[in-house]
Amino acid sequence: MYLLEIKDLNKKYGNKKILENINLKVKTGINLGLIGPTGCGKTTLLRLIDLLENPTSGKIIFDGINTSYSKKDKLQIRRRMGMVFQKPLTFKGTVFHNVAYGLKIRGENKDQVQEKVYRNLELLGMDEYAERNAASLSGGETQRMALARVLVTEPDLLLLDEPTSNLDPLSREKIEELILQLKKENKTTIIMTTHDLIQGQQLSDEIVILNHKIFQIGKPEEIFRKPQNQFVADFVGVKNVIQGQAILTSEKLTMIKKGNITLYSSEKGNGKVFASIRPEDISLSLEKLDNSSLNKLKGNVIQIEDVGAIIHLKVKVDSEIFTVYMTRKSFLDMNISIGETLWLEFKATGVHLFQ
Amino acid sequence: MSEIIEGIYQAINLILTLNPEMLEITLRTIYISLSSTLFATIIGVPLGGLINFKTFKGKRGLVNIIQTLYSVPTVLVGLFVFLLISRAGILGELNLLFTPTGMILCQTILIMPILVGFTINALSGVEKNIEDLAMSLGANQFQTIYTIMKEAKYALMGAVILGFGRAISEVGVALLIGGNIRGFTRVITTTISLETSRGNIALSVALGIILMLIALVINLILNIIQEK
Numbered sequence: 001m002y003l004l005e006i007k008d009l010n011k012k013y014g015n016k017k018i019l020e021n022i023n024l025k026v027k028t029g030i031n032l033g034l035i036g037p038t039g040c041g042k043t044t045l046l047r048l049i050d051l052l053e054n055p056t057s058g059k060i061i062f063d064g065i066n067t068s069y070s071k072k073d074k075l076q077i078r079r080r081m082g083m084v085f086q087k088p089l090t091f092k093g094t095v096f097h098n099v100a101y102g103l104k105i106r107g108e109n110k111d112q113v114q115e116k117v118y119r120n121l122e123l124l125g126m127d128e129y130a131e132r133n134a135a136s137l138s139g140g141e142t143q144r145m146a147l148a149r150v151l152v153t154e155p156d157l158l159l160l161d162e163p164t165s166n167l168d169p170l171s172r173e174k175i176e177e178l179i180l181q182l183k184k185e186n187k188t189t190i191i192m193t194t195h196d197l198i199q200g201q202q203l204s205d206e207i208v209i210l211n212h213k214i215f216q217i218g219k220p221e222e223i224f225r226k227p228q229n230q231f232v233a234d235f236v237g238v239k240n241v242i243q244g245q246a247i248l249t250s251e252k253l254t255m256i257k258k259g260n261i262t263l264y265s266s267e268k269g270n271g272k273v274f275a276s277i278r279p280e281d282i283s284l285s286l287e288k289l290d291n292s293s294l295n296k297l298k299g300n301v302i303q304i305e306d307v308g309a310i311i312h313l314k315v316k317v318d319s320e321i322f323t324v325y326m327t328r329k330s331f332l333d334m335n336i337s338i339g340e341t342l343w344l345e346f347k348a349t350g351v352h353l354f355q
Numbered sequence: 356m357s358e359i360i361e362g363i364y365q366a367i368n369l370i371l372t373l374n375p376e377m378l379e380i381t382l383r384t385i386y387i388s389l390s391s392t393l394f395a396t397i398i399g400v401p402l403g404g405l406i407n408f409k410t411f412k413g414k415r416g417l418v419n420i421i422q423t424l425y426s427v428p429t430v431l432v433g434l435f436v437f438l439l440i441s442r443a444g445i446l447g448e449l450n451l452l453f454t455p456t457g458m459i460l461c462q463t464i465l466i467m468p469i470l471v472g473f474t475i476n477a478l479s480g481v482e483k484n485i486e487d488l489a490m491s492l493g494a495n496q497f498q499t500i501y502t503i504m505k506e507a508k509y510a511l512m513g514a515v516i517l518g519f520g521r522a523i524s525e526v527g528v529a530l531l532i533g534g535n536i537r538g539f540t541r542v543i544t545t546t547i548s549l550e551t552s553r554g555n556i557a558l559s560v561a562l563g564i565i566l567m568l569i570a571l572v573i574n575l576i577l578n579i580i581q582e583k
Contacts, residue, residue, distance in 0.1 A: 052487050071496075079493040089488050092506055101502075102492040153493065 003028040003157060003189045004049065009058030011044055018044045020213045022058070028156075029186045031179070033204030033220075034193040037235070040211040042193035043086065046159045049191065050083045063156070079106065082150030083159040088142045090134035095126065095145055098134045102153040120148040125174060140171025147175060158182070160192040164199065179203050197236060209235060228354050230274060238276050239323040246273040246353065253294075253348060260318045264294040265351035273353050279325045281350035284313075285343045286334060293345040297322075301340045315342055362560020369561055377565070384542040385569060387455055388523035391462035395470045395522075396515055398463075403474025404500060418475060424468035429527030436461040437531055453534040458542075461528045466518035473514030477507040512581045516574060523570060543569075 002025045009022040019041045026032055034042050047053045049060060051067055051074050060067045062077050082102070091098050096117055103113045121127045124144040129137070137145060143163065150158065163179070164172040180203065182188050194200045200207055201220040209215040209223060209232045216228045227233040233241050244258035246269035256263040256275050263275055277295075288296060299317035311331040313324045322344060326334075336342070369377045406417065438444050440451040440460070451457035481503050489502040504511065526544040533540035535549060543566045551559045 047487075050491050052490060075493070075495050078490065081491075083491045085484065085488065085491075087484075089482060089484050091485070091488075091502070092508075101489075105489075105492065105494050105498050149492065 001028050002026060003063055004191075005059075005061040006049075007059040007061065009048065009060065010056045011041070011048060011053070012056045017212060019048075019055075022214055024208065024214065024217070026157075026189060026191065028189055030205040031183045031190045031192065031203055033200035033207045034191060034210055035195065035197060035200045035207055035235075036193075036210035038195060042210055043161050045210070046083060046161050046191065046193060049157075050081055050159055051078050052083075079153070080155060081157040081159060082153055082155035084143070084146045084150050084161065084163055086161040086165065088146035090137070090142060090145070093134060094130065095121070095132050095134050095137070096130040098145060099130075099149045099152055102149060106153070116152050117148075120152040121145075123151070124148045124178065138168075140167045143167060144171060144174060147178065156189060158188050158190045160190065162193055162195070165195075176203065211235075225278070226352050226354070227276065230354075233274065233276055233354065239279050240277040240282075242275045242320055244273065244275060246270050246275075254353065256351070256353070258318075258320065261297060261320060263351055264348040265353050266348040267351070267353045269353040273355060276352045276354070277322070277346055277350055278352075279312075279323045282322065282324045282344050282346045284315075284324055284326060284330075284334070285345065286341075288343050289345065291345070292347070294348045295344075295346045295351065297344045299342060299344060301336060301338055301342060304336070304338060315344060317344065358556040359560055361557040363564065365557050366561035366564040370565065377562075379538070380541055380543055380546055380562075381565060381569065383455065383540075384523060384544075384566070385573075387458050387529075387542060388462065388519060389573075390459045391466060391522045392515060392519040394459065394463040395466045395518055399467050399470025399518075400474045400504075400511065400514075403471040404478060404504065406471070407475045407478040408500065418472070421468050421472040421475070425472060427465075427468070429465060429525040430531060431527075432465045433461060433528040433531035436464060436528070440532075452532065453536060453540060455533070455540055458529060458533045458540060461532045462522045462525070465525065465528055466521050469518045469521060470514055473517065474511060477510030477514060478503060480510060481506045509581065512577060516577055519573060519577075520570065523566070523573075 004026040006022050006024040009019060010017070011019040022045065034045065036042055044053070048055055062080070065073065065077060067074060067077055091101060099117045099121060100113050103116060118127055118130065121130055124147060126141065126144055126148060129141065129145070134142070134145065147163070160179070164175050167175070176199070179190065179192070182190060183203070183205070192203065201224065204220060206217065207220050207223045208217050211231060216223055216232045223232065224236055227236055227238050230241070242256070242258050242261070242263070244256040244261070244263070246254050246256045248268060248270055249255045252266055254265045254267060254269045256265060256269070256273060265275060297317045299315040299322065301313055302316045302321070303314035305312040309328055310325050311328055313326065313336070315322045315324055324344065406414065436457070437452070440446045440449065440457055451460060485503060485506055486499055489499045494502060524544065526548055529535070529540070529542050529545045530548065533542065533545065535541050535545040543562050547559045547562045550562070
């Protein structure tokens, strides 16, 4: 069952297209990470989902209800969601007053409000802050209060806009912990924007890569291992991307040619394709080895970067430059220096193809 | 100088002895200015809210006109209302001329621009995102507006205090519409005006001091309300 469905959604401000042709289905109970560069339309998408803005065209369907109808429906739907804004605001008054707001507006009785507010403040380690003036809180405390203010209303859908950006490490950790806890409980569906890939990967069940359009939707490992296009590859920092001509040679093998380089991939491809090889999938040797790896390339070391236990090498093969990682130990064992000729080897299953 | 000192003595004397005429004039002054402030607030604040929250053509121009009306001379408003409620006027049949009700009507009109204009200022000073925040937490339209008003309550209270100040201190409307009838429409400002022209400077000073004391007390009360 999908809690949220977005169909052919477009949003323009004047002539400026902010979101183009967004189609998205969000299953109940999952954590969805919306990842993209700054200004890619993440916040706008969250605001549209929260019904704070109207789309230029397209539909947002929440729990089977088309949200573009009456104001009253919108209010009822909005009351089932909660959003934490990137720059959290406070109402004048105490922390308690702030957190109680959503409950009071829903007309809950005093005892219930009291109990729920304290329970949620405690959850965020803020029960001692209840009677404090909300305006006096630090950035991290304000963000935690904002989260409590939303959680207290027990939303079916929680929208978090960059929940940990600009936070101190302690607050960040607390919020991440809480998101993971919510994820475990599986009750609340969460859509969270972030520009931090690692955070997105750790906290999400599914990731959407957004830059005005959706470039890819998938599980975190799919996004990182198998980017579907150049934008995602660049954005997630995929190394060793080579553009070439692909020919399907057999049922299970594609040959990719670029200049004097020939690569083999176990994925299907034809015509112009991009091939990517993760640096950790490439092994190095001084001699050409006789093993099952289909891809064997000869190149020269042009750069050695020492980043602690792992050494990053740049190896030039024909006109392409490959990034390869090796441990400090094998680097020292092999006694590699700049200009050295090396063999790069990797399996056909390690060559990922995308358009 | 001696008149001022004598005025202070007289003021103390008038207050301590609870001079009946002084008491009556004082109560009437408070009654008329508080009533007009109340009416202007009841009409002006929602009107200001409406202007602030709606977008329409000519909004800027309207706000400019409202702000210009802050400084409209009181006698001009008095004259306008005079024409309205005098025997030959549209509201002539209501017999409001030279009555406290007429004075309240006129002062309400006089301070309305202050209430409307300062409400617009106060509300536009609330961060735009507060509206989103309230809505996103589930507030309906009425609750959202109420929340924004609450956020702006200090500035709104300021508008009320300013309106009250203009009402209690003005003399043009009180004279023109009230007529300074002893025991009926006489208020502190018109009494000061009259007594000064009669040469009773000390009494005028005394009344002036009492007027200032009323303003002080009312402001203190409003401040206490504001703190809550």
